[in-house]
Amino acid sequence: MKSSKLMFAVLATLIQIPSLAYADDPPAPLKGVSMRDVRMIPVQSGGRIKPFDEFARELILTFTGNRSYGNYDPSELMISMMVKPQDWSNVELIRVGNEDTRRQLLLDPNRKFFTPNELSKNHAFLQYADTMGPGSEGNQVTAGGVSAVTAAMDPRAEEMKRVVDRMTRFQALIGGQLWMTTPPKDGNPESPWAPLARGMEEPSQTSNAVYSMLKNYLDKDADAFNKSAAQTRALIEGATPQFDQHKSELVAEAYYNRLRPFFQALWFYLIAGILWMFAAPPEQKKVSFVRLMAKSLTFVALALHIVGFSLRCYVAGRPPVTNMYESIIWVSLGVMVFALIIYMRTHQRILISTAALLSGLALFAADSAPLLMDPTIRPLVPVLRSNYWLTIHVLTITASYAAFMLAMGISNITLFQFLKQARASAGEARTAISQKIATLNQLNYRAIMFGTVLIAAGTILGGIWADYSWGRFWGWDPKEVWALITLLVYIAILHGRYAGWVGTFAFPLWTVICFSSVIMAWYGVNFVLGVGLHSYGFSSGGQSTMTAFVVLQLIYCLYVAYQVKGLKGKPQPPATV
Amino acid sequence: MISFLEKVWKTLISVKFAVVVIVCLAISLAVATVLESKYDTKTAQFVVYRSWWFYALLSSFGLLILAVAISRIPWKKKHIPFLMAHFGILMILIGSAITAFKGVDGNLRIAEGEVNSSVELDDHVLVFKRGDNVTSTEFPWMPAFEAEKFKTRQYPEFGVEVTKFVPDSELKIDFRPTSDSADKPTPAIQLRIMGAPMGGSPELWLWAGDASWSTQKMGPARFLIRREDQKDLAALPSEGPEARLDFIVGKKGDLRFEATSVRGEKRTGKIVMPTPPPTGGPAEAVLVDPEWRMPIKIAVRKFIPNASNNMAYVPVKAAAKGMNGGPVPAIQLHVMGDNSGSAHSSMWLGLGDRADLTTATGENVSVGYFPRRLVLPYALRLKKFEMKHNPGTMDPSAYSSHVQVVDQFQKTAQDLDTLPEHEISMNEPLKHGGYTFYQASYIPDFPRAVTTVLSVNYDPGRALKYLGSLLLVLGSILLYLSKLSQSKKKVATV
Known part of the structure; x- marks a missing residue:
């Protein structure tokens, strides 16, 4: 409600801003200014205290769909926008992602970014913004205390809503309404802070300091700016309630943002995964350069991954497993850990190679779609505030996804070996491949056993948690049901294998196909079905990518099955595994 | 005969039969979730989760697990993990059946400062009142495609019949000129x-x-x-x-x-x-x-x-949720033998509505269409509802109900304030008299004061489900370890 009121005020004044509908180049960053202090200024935003750097990155993500903008330091970009609002209003900054939405607004359908001025003078847009005012949220209050009405919205309407939000925030930022500069005088950590613009009516030490900092930036006085930035930081830090508690978290968060641990780790993983394929087998005693490289790159990637994971835990005060982005981080770490555990017993390099590639690709997917998978650290909704059960239940379930993902990776390679075998001519080569296949199937079996035990335990733990907080052990909620379906299909594979129905070839084939069930439980329930009590994790988007993945996997399976059929009648490899 | 039984037994204990049942279960569950997404939870429950064939499927699953476990007699030490996992599933199934048939799961709404002891359950009833005689009969919900085939249900004792059923409807009010x-x-x-x-x-x-x-x-x-x-x-x-x-x-x-x-x-x-x-x-x-x-x-x-009030419940799409809490099921009542077509001869009742009618024989009957209620042997009073927000936002971070247990008819207004207080918050339920009360949600400022919604639960199958869960998890871990040691020698190097 608050923000929509603000929006109306802002949009009303907007119409009067005189400007021409053209796009300018963005103002250049100022030379000689240091953002070291600005970055660290504590800001109250999104229900917690965060460093200005994070505040800036979230806003850039809101405006543009990316976490950074050109060669600008995110913090400097915010300062520049507040100091030169007119200039920035003519920069192609605001993302209008959906082509249909652009057509609806009579905008150039081939452009993705538009200037705030273009949008604020667009009558169609203003009308939409008006209809999306109060009341559009609905008043349903669910167990999580969140509105569940938005689940299955039309993508056009959804994008329109986002564009309205982008514009509202942009106007609020340049109007000094967004940056909370003045902590409450009563020292209560739950009281709201006052925005910068309030300093006009009720000047405070902190808002005055910010004003002089902004003025120095406008005057292009780098030295004065750096000095006033340090002063502002000290003042706001001093006024922040319970600053001592937040201090190290703020440092950790700013460091986490600059390090981008997962983004770095993913490249190391991908390179290491490829190198492992070419690394010499361990029987060769001589030191292989490739093997050494692969080993050290894997180590660096894993270290970055673990450091990033720990930093995120520390900043959020909880394990990062509450949305898609966080679960991908955890699952890709799990894939590596399971691969290493099985590797320690079996010394199969193919495991590390597969796992590194899978982790790298998963992290890449998470990093490449920040609009779809929000990397922002957010406070928990009420129903999740029971750290103990949340941690155990969600970590166990998602760990099982990791095991199944590893199994899927291994099985894809097994199928590839079958393909090679079908094309190999000599009997000897075929026997060699058969042996490889037998080993791979053994690894796959272990991964699936791992996953099955974990998903059984995780589903039951979920039942215990649900019993504890909702009062029922099992309620046929779609998320529960898909976890159960996943458990059932893998149990079917294991029993089918035991009964002799699922042979050497069918085993990897079904493993790959059944991974669709994991995708459904993990992604589909929240993004495709969009119903049920797990409404705090709902979102939309990415359906085409996920469908493409599943369809490609099925086509691959069918193709391999078709090719391998030629093997029938020829001597089969012994199915003793 | 013996050979037939033998065949049945052989089928029951064969792993292939187990795989077939497991796959059938998985497929029906998948269908149910799609139904739930396309229609709503009640439809999924009607078609799958609470249908006779799904119960039959679950029962045969339980039966085959039992048969498989029996077929391993005489049990040896090596069977322990296998037996733990399988008996675990069996206990979870039996525990769930006990919960489904004997348990209670409902909602209790209490406005701030008020006392309530009547728990709303999931199913619906028709309540008839004639003189001092009050009777209630079950009136089951059905999805739209079943409601299309709805056949008139007669209640000749009370002189009324239900002619239509709409599972998801909204009240539409229309005033028309009349000469009455x-x-x-x-x-x-x-x-x-x-x-x-x-x-x-x-x-x-x-x-x-x-x-x-x-x-x-x-x-x-x-x-x-x-x-x-x-x-x-x-x-x-x-x-x-x-x-x-x-x-x-x-x-x-x-x-x-x-x-x-x-x-x-x-x-x-x-x-x-x-x-x-x-x-x-x-x-x-x-x-x-x-x-x-x-x-x-x-x-x-x-x-x-001069206008007459024409209220009708018109069907709406199940997924649509309006500002007033979404669509409700509705029935059309008709006075038996009255074919005048006047406003008094037939009327619509939405869930929660009540109507007073005069039957063809001139008797006054009152008919209500309500959720089934369970009256607790005591009442709860909501003394205070508390909500906390994330700093600087309107997002609730936590909410809790401060309630008091009131033994009905025994307390005066002054006594109420001195009763001991219990706090029910998310993940912190109150247990009293066999029932457990959970903070489910709240209704802001409705109709006057803020109203808390507590989920009320009685679960006699709980112990069995927990024991079964423990057995299943431990058993499958042991199974995993035993398979691991069996296959250790077989692994070759790629």
Whole structure:
């Protein structure tokens, strides 16, 4: 409600801003200014205290769909926008992602970014913004205390809503309404802070300091700016309630943002995964350069991954497993850990190679779609505030996804070996491949056993948690049901294998196909079905990518099955595994 | 015969049969979730989760697990992990069956400061009342595709029948001209309020036929319709300072208004509706300016000198959720033997509604369509509802109900405040008298005070489910370890 009121005020004044509908180049960053202090200024935003750097990155993500903008330091970009609002209003900054939405607004359908001025003078847009005012949220209050009405919205309407939000925030930022500069005088950590613009009516030490900092930036006085930035930081830090508690978290968060641990780790993983394929087998005693490289790159990637994971835990005060982005981080770490555990017993390099590639690709997917998978650290909704059960239940379930993902990776390679075998001519080569296949199937079996035990335990733990907080052990909620379906299909594979129905070839084939069930439980329930009590994790988007993945996997399976059929009648490899 | 039984037994204990049942289970569950996404939870429950064939599937699953476990007799030490996992599943299944048939899962709504002991359950009932005789019968819900084939259900004892069922409906109110009771006409008027401070231009109906319809309050303004001879309505006491706009209908069906400002200033005027009556937007309507020193004008969109109230529940899409909590199931009642087609012979009841009817034999019967209720042997009183927000936002971070357990009929108002208080918050339930109370959600400021929604639960199958879970998890871990040691030697190097 608050923000929509603000929006109306802002949009009303907007119409009067005189400007021409053209796009300018963005103002250049100022030379000689240091953002070291600005970055660290504590800001109250999104229900917690965060460093200005994070505040800036979230806003850039809101405006543009990316976490950074050109060669600008995110913090400097915010300062520049507040100091030169007119200039920035003519920069192609605001993302209008959906082509249909652009057509609806009579905008150039081939452009993705538009200037705030273009949008604020667009009558169609203003009308939409008006209809999306109060009341559009609905008043349903669910167990999580969140509105569940938005689940299955039309993508056009959804994008329109986002564009309205982008514009509202942009106007609020340049109007000094967004940056909370003045902590409450009563020292209560739950009281709201006052925005910068309030300093006009009720000047405070902190808002005055910010004003002089902004003025120095406008005057292009780098030295004065750096000095006033340090002063502002000290003042706001001093006024922040319970600053001592937040201090190290703020440092950790700013460091986490600059390090981008997962983004770095993913490249190391991908390179290491490829190198492992070419690394010499361990029987060769001589030191292989490739093997050494692969080993050290894997180590660096894993270290970055673990450091990033720990930093995120520390900043959020909880394990990062509450949305898609966080679960991908955890699952890709799990894939590596399971691969290493099985590797320690079996010394199969193919495991590390597969796992590194899978982790790298998963992290890449998470990093490449920040609009779809929000990397922002957010406070928990009420129903999740029971750290103990949340941690155990969600970590166990998602760990099982990791095991199944590893199994899927291994099985894809097994199928590839079958393909090679079908094309190999000599009997000897075929026997060699058969042996490889037998080993791979053994690894796959272990991964699936791992996953099955974990998903059984995780589903039951979920039942215990649900019993504890909702009062029922099992309620046929779609998320529960898909976890159960996943458990059932893998149990079917294991029993089918035991009964002799699922042979050497069918085993990897079904493993790959059944991974669709994991995708459904993990992604589909929240993004495709969009119903049920797990409404705090709902979102939309990415359906085409996920469908493409599943369809490609099925086509691959069918193709391999078709090719391998030629093997029938020829001597089969012994199915003793 | 023996050989047939042997065959059945062989099938039951074969792993292949188990795989078939597991796959069938998985497929039906997947179908159920798609149904739930496409329609709603109730449809998924009707078609799958609570259908006889799904119970049969689960039972055969349990049966085959039992058979497989028995077939391993004599049990040896190496069977322990296998038996643990399989008996674990069996115990979870039995525990769930006990919960499903003997357990209680409902909602208890208590407004702040009030006492309630009646728990709303998931299923619906028809409650008949004739004299002192009160009977309730189950009236099961069914999805739209079943409701299309709905056959009239007769309740000859009470002289009524249910002719239609709509699983998801919204109440639609419509006033139409009538010639009933011409000596005491019941006029209706449709207003649109222009320039209301809360934005938008809300519309409302006033109808003199019913006390709850004849007056409506909006902020500090009260709107009222009455015939000249309805003196009681003219003397309606005000609730604090209010501005009032009375629409008064004379004997000849003429319309005038009487506006009173908060300060008591009066203004009157005549309203002449154009002929033909306005049909479209407010431009065609007659504007009334009550001069309340607020920029409010009232457009009279429709005036019916003698109107009847036609309420009907019209079907809506199941997924659509309106501001008033979404669609409700509704039934159409019909008085048996009365084929006059008048408003008294058939009527709509939404879930939670009650109607008084006169049967063909002249008896008065009251029929209600309600969720089934369970009355607890004690009551809960909501002393205070507390909500916390994430710093600087309106997002709730936690909410909790401070409740007191009241032994019914034993406490006076003064005693209530001294009763011990219990706090129920998310993940922190209250256990009392076999039932457990969980914080489920809340309804802000409805109808007057904030209302907490507690989920009430009694689960006799809990212990069995927990024990089964423990066995299943431990058993599968042991199974995993034993398979690992068996296969250790077989692994070769790629």
